Amino acid sequence: MEVEAYAGPEDRASHARFGRTARNAVMFGPPGIAYVYLVYGMYDCLNVISGPVGTASAVLIRAIEPIEGMDRMRDDRVARVVARRRLADPTLERTETQRLGRVADHALARGPGLAAAAFGLDRTWTGMDLCDAGSPVRLERGAEIMATDAIVATARIGVDYAREPWATVPWRFAIAGHRSVSGPRAAR
DNA sequence: GCAAGGATATCG
DNA sequence: GATATCCTTGCA
DSSP states (O other), X not given: OEEEEEOSTTOTTSGGGGOSOTTTGGGGSOTTBEEEEEETTTEEEEEEEOSSTTSOOEEEEEEOOOOSOHHHHHHHHHHHHHHHOSSOOTTHHHHHHHHHHTSOGXXXXXXXXXXXXXXXXXXXXXXXXXXXXXXXXXXXOOOOXXXXXXXXXXXXXXXXXXXXXXXXXXXXXXXXXXXXXXXXXXXX
16 A cells, blocks of 8 residues: 655664664664564554665565455554553553544554554564465565556655755655555645 | 654664 | 654544
């Protein structure tokens, strides 16, 4: 639905911009591997390593259209919130269940933090082979959306800190007008 | 409009 | 070691 491309160390918006570190080491490895990082202290974001060994390029999965398993996505998110809360709060599970019940199916994975959450992924899943048919989360060939849908390309979101041209290069791609795409309405 | 939230890279 | 910053979300 919605992805962003990140190049290697030359891309000042990429986690690889400081070179190889403990966090981003997997980016420098082979393609098809998951790189999941924590952003803003509470949300995990899923990336797919995309280049040959050493290039450190990746694709951030910013949004997905849920096709099945929406109830489980809601249940998992309720369970996570409840588990993360230190003090026991008997009303928390109920209020969270109600809150997620109001979230439309098409909005359950709209946004990078939500897309990773929809698959129950956090940083510990970094290194998973997304091209292995035996992996619990994997990439598979889907419907041929390219044939009928227009693709919109915009600047990447949340990378204002990067120097030009990296802050404005149109490397965010989404299905135009799709309701499961995140970001400002003008960028859909 | 903005607070929550914790790891990370950098600087002292 | 301390701290500014971060590829965001959900509520006021």
